[in-house]
Amino acid sequence: MKPAVILVGADKGGVGKTTISRAVLDYLAAKGISARAFDTESPRGALHRFHPHETNIVDITETADQMKILDTLSGSSVRATVIDVRAGQMSETLRVLEDVGFLDAVKDGQITFIVVHVLGPSVSSLGEIAEIAPFMDDAHYFLAKNHINDTTFFEWDPQTYASYFGDVKCAGEITIPKLDEMAYEQVELNGVPFASFIAGKQGSFVLRGYVRTWLRNISSELDVIGLHTLVSPELRR
């Protein structure tokens, strides 16, 4: 079984990395793909709060924690490892992965490496792309435009956009739609995975409905980029 690592990150804070990591974990579970997660928001992990059973909190700069993630990849019975990268640590994390030989293992075809780069609506997000491009040669690199907090990417004029993408081989784009504020807040208060919130019979049916539709739309986006088949190629058949 070839392990897959899904890195969800951004150098900018507050763009919704953890929200997307949560949605990815729900997506994998819905597809029947076993997954575990590492939350690098040490010592208090945001992802851990919502997915405590699958998530470990780690400090990616510590050797012991790097071993905890990477040395267990091949021995683990789970197919996918989701790493929710702390704000501002995207480039550093990639450098660590290069230093420990992880990117070489990806190049050799031992590990599937998927990077979901979460972009905020401001043009400063685009600057990050050039910084991480050198590490993306053998990765499946996806850009996620997260509308969860903002409705428009107003600074994204097509020419500016194109000029930043010259250096990177992008496998696709994911658009994360906006979720009703009240619905989002209710899930936050409940501290449960989105899928559990939908399945629960407590609370507002309207808010659950909003979350259900939102998660379904994200699932469609992830289907389009073929995330499940990248992680589990046998699902393609």
Place this chain on the structure above:
Amino acid sequence: MSRIPAYIVCSPFARCGSTTIARLLADFHLLEQRELTLFETNSQSPVLENWFPDICNVVDLMTTRGQMDLFDQMIFAEPQTRIAEICSGYYRAFFMQAREIGFFEEAESRGYHPVIVFVSNGSHISVEAMTTLHALWPSVTKVVAINEGLVRLGKNLHDHLAAFPTELSFQIPALEGLPRREFEAPDFSISNFFVSTPPDDMSLVVRADLRNWMRRVFTQFHSHELRMAFDNARYLMRA
């Protein structure tokens, strides 16, 4: 246990009588001494609230809180008949939200019998609008309603009704002159009119006209209920 009706009285057009039909349906249930919750979406200038101050909830569908007040209350809380009047300004928003949150599917799974009462303005656009609803929710009961006091189709009425993707209809006869004025008075209660002694100053003729008119309307509602009961009969359901 039989399923609980949840009526959605709606029209994409203003001034074709949806408020009157919602009011008549509400009074029919009250006259039958049933528990009832009523919702009105015209939060800018509510009308039904005047006649049913104790049971009418005015909701603003443009806010998430208002959507929760309507959709959550429609299928949660105590199991009793619900009637929601969706005014023309919120017609599109209501059905878009209903689709987004899976309202009709959830209502059915919770033992409600949703019934869309679509009030036509007599045009082919009404037929198209209801056909769209039918395509979205083919299994939901739909009734086309014509308020003949506002929509006068004459001999074309039957052809118009036949164009809809449902064979169920309510035809509300026109009510004119003094009886209509009485009916529209803010202090006039239909259910009280049937069970209480009418005011002395009401003409006998007006009284008889109103009574006959309401009987014609309520007979249709009753007939619809019997049909729903028949449709919901367990012994007739497919295995």
